[in-house]
Structure formats: structure tokens, C-alpha cells
Amino acid sequence: MSGTRAVFQKEIATYFRSPIAYYVVAVFLLGSGYFFLYNIFLGGETAMAGTFQNMGVLLLTLAPVISMRLMATEYSAGTAELLLTLPLTPWQIVLGKFLGAATILLLIIAGTLVDLIPLYFFGTPETTTILAGYLGFLLLGLACLAVGLLFSTVTHNQIVAALLTAAVLLGFWFVGHLQTFQTSAVVRGLVGYLSFSLHFTDFIQGLVRTEGVVFYVVVAAIALTLSAGYLQWRR
């Protein structure tokens, strides 16, 4: 546990001593703030559903930026040789890094809470729906970061890692649209189950379904397990 904590603390220090964390948080909050104001004042919405949907798409583009450096820069800077020869298990490294990236996600979420002030001040939004939306956003974000960590672990180039992550995340996001073209119920069910956006839509509509929670947790767990396995294997 102390190894995971040390890696986590190092990650946090590294994030905030480089412009990446500030850039990601600032861009996300500017983007989500714009969409929130647009949905409220121009769209006439008095809930967070539209904003959550926009936040999800924004997250797909920014999660690769958060995750791309996690392991790829360790390889390119030569620090992987330190990290992998210190008394750390692959799981301690992976978890420490994942938690570091997850902290940026939590900061993003905390920043968007400001949006709720005018919402509650001028309207009567459903608190449970908003909580479900935030839970969905958190789970979606964790799954995206875990996938990003995996691609950062298997490549030495952070740009390649970011591009691969973005491609896979966009695939997971839009795979649900294939339902329209499928006649087979099995395939329709499968692409629907694999869809990041369909599960996320459930959450932002206030539906916290076990199926959705398990889906995001399993995606994250598989990506983290593959990352740890890769670190072990590359020895």
C-alpha cells in the first residue's frame, strides 16, 4: 500500500508541476461551462442531462491527454528503469498511476459543481438524477482513464498512446449506433452493452442500473489488469 501511495503522490506532484493538469482542467471547465450556459439559457433546460451528455463527449477527448503520459513518458525519459527496479509490484505502479489520473478527474467533477448553484437557485432540479449523472460521469471517466493507461503502458510514445486511446474510446462511444443497422437481436444487444454512451445515457436520466455500473467497472478492471500484466510480461 505504501508503494502505491508513493507512486500516487509522485504522479500528483508530476501532474501539477507540468502544465498538463492545469490545461486539462481549464479546458474541460471552460467547455462544460459553455455547454451548461448554452443548455440553460438558449436551450431552456432546467436539468443537467444535456450538460452531462456534452461533458461525456468532452471527457472522451481529454481523457487521452490525461492518461497519455502515465507510462509512456517513463519509458522515453528512462525512469521506467527506476520504477521497475524499485521494490514495487506492477499492480502498485498501475494503481498509483491510475489513482493519480483519477484525482484529475475528481478535480474536474469538483469544478463542475459550480454549475449547480444557478440551477438550484433558479430552478428545482432532481437531486437524485444529478447524483446519478455524476456517478455515471465518474465511472465513465475511470473506464476511459484505465483504457488510456493501458495504451500508455504498451507504447513508448505518448502521442501514439493518446491517439490509440481516443480511437478506442470513440469506438466504445459510437458502437451503440450500430444497433440501428443490426437485425440480429444478439448483435444488437452486444453492441448496446458495449456502448459507453448508452450506459451513460441511463445514468444521466437518473437510472443507476447494476448492468451499467458493472460494465464500467469491468472495463476499467480489464484495462488495469492488462496494464499490470504487460509490465510483468515485459521483464
Place this chain on the structure above:
Amino acid sequence: MSASSVIVLESVSKRYGSRAVVHELSFTVEKGEIVGFLGPNGAGKTTTMRMIAGFTAATSGRVMVAGRDMATENVDGARLIGYLPERPPLYDTLDVSAYLRFVAKVKGVRRAALPGEIERVATACRLEAVLRDEIFKLSKGYRQRLGLAQALLGSPEVLLLDEPTASLDPGQIQETREVIRAFGADHAVLLSTHILAEATLICGRVAIINHGRLLAIDSPAGLQRAMEQTNQVLLRVTAEPSALRAVLLSVEGVHAVNLRTDGADAGVWSVECQVEAREGVEAAIARAVAGRWDLHQLERRQPTLENIFLRYVQDLPERGAAA
């Protein structure tokens, strides 16, 4: 292998695909010993260091560090190892103090002991002046010393140093050697170096490696003794060359003779004799020559570590490459 062997390599090989980088390497490093690892670029030094450090696993054979098998107990073994890779592994965005704190924490240094431990290695490596500086601002010399400082954290039983004095100025090299020498008094140290004088100065034993094969391992003096078995006698003589050659080759213990005219004096020949390493050969040569011709100079060339190294790595140029 003895009970005090801290690093043990048993028939260790490493292949990357079909390319063999290290072949059947076996040697030990004892507690309280500094072993120098010599070899040209691409000899397999860094790969061997990485296998001992647990960064990469051996394809076959066994690497043991303080009784831990680095193939299966690498995390346990890593607690006992301080490792400075060829390129100091530094996080440029951290400051020196934060970096050392991170490594110390991972190595299990207790929170209360952290400031003292960081101060100890910072003092040993002369880093006090830059503790608050960000690493990307450091000079090459400071980066190298910071790499050494992180390896010293937690007083590991084993220190693996890949080119520890690279990028340092002469004063810093001297200080770093003192640090290594002091540490090696009661720990096991394996250091790779291109600087042959460094191996002679601070290493109790020297291992010579080329094409992934261990060519020799002995004390610098032992290597010199071994090399003397085929050492040279040099002489300058005024003589008729064919008769001189015949006389020299008739002396017992002389294997080969190479004559060159001495450019400065007509009729004077510089002669290089390959001789057996036993007492009295040069005296026999002197007796055979002095009675017939004018002998101006006779000396037995003592092999330097540099000559020894070159002889070893040149004697087996392609064995490893062919494997």
C-alpha cells in the same frame, strides 16, 4: 560461490528474439567487494546489470541477489539493491528533494527517518546546494550525482552502478570514487566502466566481458600476472638482422621475434620478442645477444590493464557474434 556471495550469476543467458546478448555468464560478487565490469560498447554489460537489478529477466540461468532469485522474487530482491542505470533515471519536473523523498519512500525508509536519510545521501553526493532545485535545471554532473544518491538511499546491500562517473569533472570523479569505495567496504558493488584506470583504482576484481561472454575475472594484479604468460621483451641492438633473429629464436622461451629498423640510428634494430612468462627469459636473451652485438637497451614490458583489456576483447572478436 561462498556464503558471503551477495550477487550470484549462474549460467545466465539473455536473448532478444534470435539475438543472443549474454551467453552463459557466471560470476559472484562478495560482501565488502567492488567488482569492475569492463567491456566495449555492446558487450552485454548493461543487459547484465539490468538482469541483476530485476529490470529484465534472464532467458536462462539464475540471478540471485542476497539469496533472492530475481526471476521470481524481484520485488523482495529490489529492496536490497541500489541501482544507477547508464542514463540517470530522473523526473525532470520534480525538485531534487521531492525526487529523493519518492525513492526513499518506495524503498521503505520510514517517514521519521526520511529527512536524515536524504541529508545523508545529499551530503555524500554533494547535492546540498541543489536540494530545492528542479531537476531539469541541473547540470549533467549534478544529474549523475543525483542518480547515485537515489541508489544509495536506504543503504542497500548491493549497489549496481552503470558508468557512475560519466559526465563528471575530475574533482567530482574523485569524490564519487571515494563514495563508492566507502560504500564498498561493507557492501557488494558491481560497477561497469569504460575507464580502465577507475577499475584499477577502486575495484578488488575486474570482470572482462565481450559479445556477452565473460572472458576473465580476477584482481587487476591477477589479470596482469595471467597476461604475463605471453608478455614481451623489447630490445635495441646493433646487429645483422637475419643472424639476430636466428639467435633470438634459439633462446628457450622466445616464441616470436619482430624486428624494425630504428629510424634514428643506422644498423640499430628495435626488436619485440613474445616470450614465456617465467623468470630468466630476458636474462637468457641478454646473454645470447650481448656476447655478439652491441645491446643498447633491454626491458620486459609489464602489461597495463588497458593492454590486458584489449588483448582479451581482441582475441575473441567474433565468438559471441556468431552464436
